[in-house]
Every structure is written in C-alpha cells, then in structure tokens.
Amino acid sequence: MAVRKYLLTFTPENVSEPITYRLVKEFDLMVNILRAEVDESGGRLMIVLEGSGMQIERAVRYLEASHVQVQELKEYIRKDEARCTHCGACISICPVRAFVMDGKTFKVSFLNEKCIACGMCVDACPPGAIRLRAQV
C-alpha cells in the first residue's frame, strides 16, 4: 500500500470533471481531500491517494491525460534546523500535530508525513525557521 499526496491544478475547461469519483470508482483508490479551491482561473485540489503503487500510477496517468496538472507533494514545508530555537510556538498551531516536542530533550521535530499542507504554521514561527517548499 502506498500513500501519496498530490496537488492537482485544473483549468476552467476541466474543472467540472468528476475526478474524485473516477479515482474511487475506476482506480479503486482511497481519496482524502485536504484542500480545494475553485476560482476563475480554474481550481486546485490537494488530495491524498491511498492504494497500491500501480493503482496510483495509473490514476496519475489518467489525470494527466485529462489535462490536469499533477504535482506530487513530498515536502510542503521545511524546518530549518539551524534557525529553529525549539520554542514550540508551532506546536499548538498545527491541526494535525506534525510538530512534536520531545518530553526529555524539549526539542521540537517536524513529522513531514503528517503535514496536510494547510500553511498555518508558516507565519507562527518567530525566527522564521519554517519555510514553504511548494506554492499552493
């Protein structure tokens, strides 16, 4: 089983395609929508796909064939270790607890796989240790 995070960008022409329905129905994937935005320039959908590697690859090929721009999000934000003071300001901000403080060392680590790319933490870090990697 593989779990992957993607940012899909739609043009005004393909924004009304029932993409999620197909992903579930034809490719038998578990789909979790993290964020969705639609405006005059098209739309952006951030999703997590869960299924076998093969299934996901086929789904991505289908999306690309439908002229949906597919970008895999391996790392949405990055924590600069040299800049981080381990204050913990980010901890209560993150809705999915991607930042954790070690109870012994009181150091804060970032668990990338938990991040749902909401962007809430970026302006909450006083020394500016949290940086955006991908623009959404």
Added chain:
Amino acid sequence: MKRTYEEINQKIKKGDAVVMTAEEAIELVQREGVAKATKEVDVVTTGTFGAMCSSGAFINFGHSEPPIKMTKVWLNDVPAYTGIAAVDAYIGATELREDGNMEYGGAHVIEDLIARRPVRLRAISYGTDCYPRKEIDTYISLMTVNQAYMFNPRNAYQNYGVATNSSERTLFTYMGKLLPKFGNATYSSAGQLSPLLKDPHLRTIGIGTRIFLGGAQGYVAWEGTQYRTTTPERNGVPIGASRTLAVIGDLREMSTEFVRALTYHKYGTTLGVGIGVPIPILDEDLMRSAAVRDEEIFAPVLDYAVASRDRLPIHEVSYAELRSGSIEISGKRVRTSSLSSYAKARQIAETLKDWIQKGEFLLTEKVASLPEERSMRRLDMRSREEVS
C-alpha cells in the same frame, strides 16, 4: 548552615565548587531534603531564552573624514536613535524598516552584527563648523566599530501571563498566533529554570550581578522597566508578571546561538535573548527557592481578545500543566505552545555551570539591591494641574 560569596569564589578558583542547574537542584532537594542539599551545593544555575522586546545595542561608529554629526542613522535601512553624541547610536530590537516591512528590524541588525555580517550604515546631518559632512553611506561590521554593547532596559521577566483568544478571528500578538475560540494558548517563561523565579525576592540578584547574557558574560545594570513587586504570590513565587532586569554586555562576545532575531507576524520584530543567572546557595532559604518546581509555579490565563490593560485572568495554571501540552479552559482542552525555548534555557544553565566549574566565571555580590517595593503606574489622560 551559611556560606559566603568569598567561600564560594575560593572554591570556584580551586575548581571544587559544587554547581548544579536548577533542574538538578530540584531533583537533589526532592531526594535528600533542603538541609542536606544546602550543605552539598554552592551554586545553582538558571536560564531562559525568549523574546525580549526591550532590547537593543549602543554602537560608536568612529569618525569619518571629514567628520559628521549624525542626526539620522539607518542600519540596513532600519532607523537607529542618534540623539546622543556625534557618532553614537542606539539600535532598538523592535525598530522596523520605514517601508512597512515587518520581516526585518533592529533585532535582525543586531543578529547580523553578531554573526559578523556587514551592515550598511547611512547617516545624514545638517553640518556644523566642526562636523561639516552632511551625509555618509558606507558599511560597518563588529570589527570596524569602536564599541558595540547590548543594553536591554527590560529582560528576564519574573513570570508572565498565558495568552489565549476567545474571539472569532485569529489574533497576531506579541504572544504569538492565537487561534479563534480558545484554539490555543501560549506562554513565555522557562518556569522552574527561569532566573528570577529561583531567587524570587532578589536576595542575591541586584546591580552588578554578573550573569550569562547572549552567550557572553554580562551584568545586571538596574531594575528593569515595568519592575513591580506587588504581584500576589503562591509558594513564595509571584503568580504573574513581576520583577524584571536591565542588563548590559559586550555584543562582540555574544553568539547568534543565544541572540536571535524574531518576527511576530503582523506584530513586529523582537529579539530572542538568552539569560542565565547563578544563584549562590548562601543558606537554606535560597536552596528552597532555587528548587521550586513547575508544579508550584502558577500563571494567570489572559484573554487577548480583550484589548485592554485590565484583562481579568480567566484561569490560573501551573507550568507543569502548561508544559504537558494542554490546559483546560472553561471545560475545553486547549493546546499550549511555549514561546520561550526550554531546550535553550537548559543549554544556558548548563553552559553557566560549565563556566563556573572551569573557574571562568566568578560570582559577584550585588553593589546595590533592586527595589523591595514597587508598584506599576498607569498612563491616563491627565491635565497639567493633576500631574504637578
């Protein structure tokens, strides 16, 4: 059992002083009791690292040819105060660039200087007979200036309130990002490691006390601004903002590890400063207060949606609860975030301990005490008659 500064310093010089961080002292007192711990320990070290807005540095640039009496000065485009002698200036941590950019301010200039990065100096003047030059645009660094010393009018707050937000929108405050509807709570004291909580009535801390400041050896210069002694106490420790220190130290000896520029989004810039104070264990009372634990130190929870100086505490919590990751506010579990770094506070207490054990840091007896009684005054609209 009593001990003097002299005895402690003799031991330090010989290399056999027993020094413990506040955390270690807490364990020892719990294990062996106050009397025994007092006999064993000579010095307890403390530490804190957090945002300290009331910070800044004095710099003397040296004279140019022809010389200039600087009337306006900018360092990397951040204005510095220059209403002092011709080539002296004070750069304050919270001063922002005039273009409204909140990402870079005086705190960043100070960090750049300590990091030995070049800083652009621009100055203008009206020109005088002895100082004819009217403008200058050049670069300085910590190597080129005569003096550069930190002077912080208010640091090392003795305790502080916990911030939360009852309103419907996110607030951006000096206590960080506060999510709507009690979405989180932030606090900013190192609690059981924090210097002024370990000698709460400042028996050993006063003018002239040698301290750890920003990675260097610095000194307590004066009472800090907004110093007050009237905050109610529990377990001998004020429950809320109380005493503060004005501190001084040489920028050249400091390290960016313990002086860090911070930006509070939509609020402004400030300086993260690391401070550590050694507490000489002169008697049992000092050992007892040095061993006060997070469970015994309390802080009021304040609602920052009320934009008034008269916010009433909605709750009171201990640092042990705060550090557990969540507190309860009106029946709701609210996640907590620290704004000061406990990891760095610990590192500071350890470093200070190390310096003392190596004989590089001797204790000083205070030259004068800080006020024993001081209340906070308020700024109200008053007529000339009312204030005279």
